[in-house]
Amino acid sequence: MKDLTSDFMAFYQPKLALLFYQGKGRLGEMFVESFDIDSNGSPINAHPLSVREAKKLADALKVGSQSEEMLKPSGILGTHILFTDPSKNKVIWFTRSTRRQMYFSDLLGIPNGMASVPPMLWCADRESLSVFALGSDRRPTERTKLYHAPFFNTYQSGNVCMGTVDVEIGTSLTIEQFTSAWEAYFFNSYFNHLLEGHNPIEGNCVFLWKELVNGQGTFPMAQLRRAGTTINDLIL
Numbered sequence: 001m002k003d004l005t006s007d008f009m010a011f012y013q014p015k016l017a018l019l020f021y022q023g024k025g026r027l028g029e030m031f032v033e034s035f036d037i038d039s040n041g042s043p044i045n046a047h048p049l050s051v052r053e054a055k056k057l058a059d060a061l062k063v064g065s066q067s068e069e070m071l072k073p074s075g076i077l078g079t080h081i082l083f084t085d086p087s088k089n090k091v092i093w094f095t096r097s098t099r100r101q102m103y104f105s106d107l108l109g110i111p112n113g114m115a116s117v118p119p120m121l122w123c124a125d126r127e128s129l130s131v132f133a134l135g136s137d138r139r140p141t142e143r144t145k146l147y148h149a150p151f152f153n154t155y156q157s158g159n160v161c162m163g164t165v166d167v168e169i170g171t172s173l174t175i176e177q178f179t180s181a182w183e184a185y186f187f188n189s190y191f192n193h194l195l196e197g198h199n200p201i202e203g204n205c206v207f208l209w210k211e212l213v214n215g216q217g218t219f220p221m222a223q224l225r226r227a228g229t230t231i232n233d234l235i236l
Helices: 051-060 062-069 175-188 205-212 231-235
Strands: 016-022 030-037 043-048 081-085 090-095 098-104 113-117 120-124 129-134 146-148
Touching: 081 175, 081 231, 090 175, 090 231, 098 175, 113 205, 120 175, 129 175
Parallel strands: none
Antiparallel strands: 016 030, 030 043, 081 090, 090 120, 098 113, 120 129, 129 146
């Protein structure tokens, strides 16, 4: 285990102070004076802010500029995007019914292969993912009913357990890269178990996917179960 004692006892000593002056003239020009801080915490050595000091200050504030680059669209925003909150690195989007390559743990006795999946609603930030099923391929609205996603590895709340998958979402992805990355993480990981006794469908989940994998039929929408969550709940 890592010893965090030094982190809790860390002491930050002041090193620099900036004083901003603004002229009273019509232009109201600004002037910045920099002070070094001595070992007693007193300001000394007053001087105009140097280029080197300004660069160090800009480097310290780069976190803000990086977050502004996150989730910028690469072009016209796709109609599959329903909601974005760049301040939280959060996106809500949907996908229509399609066939996906799926992977299952050997313990389930389900072969890996292509299978039909229902329309889905996705909600993610950089660290977590929630998924739900939709009743049709129409673009959802705030009033659209949500269903439990009919997959293993999902909680009743919709949150996804990624297990041992190392999720690495970059800090400067476009919306398209962000949504594609999460979809790839979800479907390229191995489905292996139901969580906390939550059965997401009407019927047996193992039997359902045994029938769907490598079959030509569409997903049986009648087996979806209503979820008590709305899109508005996900936005908050």
